[in-house]
Amino acid sequence: MDQHSPSIRAHAVALLRQGVPNRTVAERMNVPRGTVGWWRSEDRRARGERYEAPTDCPRCTGRPYDRLAYGYLLGLYLGDGHIVSKPRQHHLSISCNATQTGLVSAAEDAMRAVMPLPGVSRRHRTGCVEVKSYTKHWTCMFPQHGPGKKHDRRIALEPWQQEVVDVHPWEFVRGLIHSDGCRVTNWTTRLVGGERKRYEYPRYFFSNKSDDIRKLFTDALDRVGVGWTTLARGSDPFNISVARKASVALMDMYVGPKY
Structure with a gap:
């Protein structure tokens, strides 16, 4: 097909190298977004470029963050939270009672307040709502992450986490109770x-x-x-x-x- 010809692909790659988003290139050239994404990936591979997703992780960027929200989210994580960290899957998950809709919303709000950039979604299960936020950088914010159940390994706060708890103890208590x-x-x-x-x-x-x-x-x-x-x-x-x-x-x- 003409839209997949070498000239079309070369033009698309040139736009991508200029920083034009995949969606814009796809719409402008009438090419499926998946195809544009594959062209971008292949071009990076050919140039030996390793892609790193943008992040607003406070620990990696030094960006100020909402410590009040983090104190609450830390309590939620230590209670009913876990992090999945695999080569192609990274997310923070907080399990909430499906009938406690205020808690579900509070968990979402806290995730977005601490790191606004990652996506947040809900996964509905029987009697439960799993609030999930997708980025590998949640392990930076929760260094307590590790293999096995929390009660089978040592859990200790880092000095910067303890400082948050010392300044906002009620938010931490509220997260643990919730x-x-x-x-x-x-x-x-x-x-x-x-x-x-x-x-x-x-x-x-x-x-x-x-x-x-x-x-x-x-x-x-x-x-x-x-x-x-x-x-x-x-x-x-x-x-x-x-x-x-x-x-x-x-x-x-x-x-x-x-x-």
């Missing part, structure tokens, strides 16, 4: 004037198998003046409880239930 925590209403009974009455009270729980992540959570609670206790199920001390009235009031003010 991932692996909850606000519930407990009840008990007590005698009042000789009559047994039901008494309800709110409580926050955070559950995680990683000793390191639970320690990061309780350290942040200590920093903001929230009292807490450890509750064991059987012999496993995986649950952190916040039940004192003043501490619950603080949590309600800065964290609140998931929605």
Whole structure:
């Protein structure tokens, strides 16, 4: 076909080398975008040029970033997040309850606030929404990424991450609660004037198998003046409880239930 002739291809490659986007070249020359992309790739290979996708990674570029959003996103990642890092697939994934639409939106907003350039999407599963952002540079922002489950390996914050948590502890606590925590209403009974009455009270729980992540959570609670206790199920001390009235009031003010 004439549109795939050597002269057409040479003209397209010349435009591509001038920085004209694939889509513009395809539209201008009436050639499929996939073909233009292949021509660009083959031209780079012939010249020995290695393509690096543009990035706005704060760690790689030194660009200022939204630390408030990062504190929250760090909590989400340590709780219900993971990073896929393969030769042709790189993305940060946060798993959210499908009924908690506010949480889904908050996770998306935090990803875009920290790194606006990468694409963000939602993958719907049964009872769950996976919020995903695509770039290999999420491993720069979350150096805790590694093989295996988080509770099977050491989790420690880098000094720059600890600085963010120290400055924005409530955002970090909120992210952890929104991932692996909850606000519930407990009840008990007590005698009042000789009559047994039901008494309800709110409580926050955070559950995680990683000793390191639970320690990061309780350290942040200590920093903001929230009292807490450890509750064991059987012999496993995986649950952190916040039940004192003043501490619950603080949590309600800065964290609140998931929605």
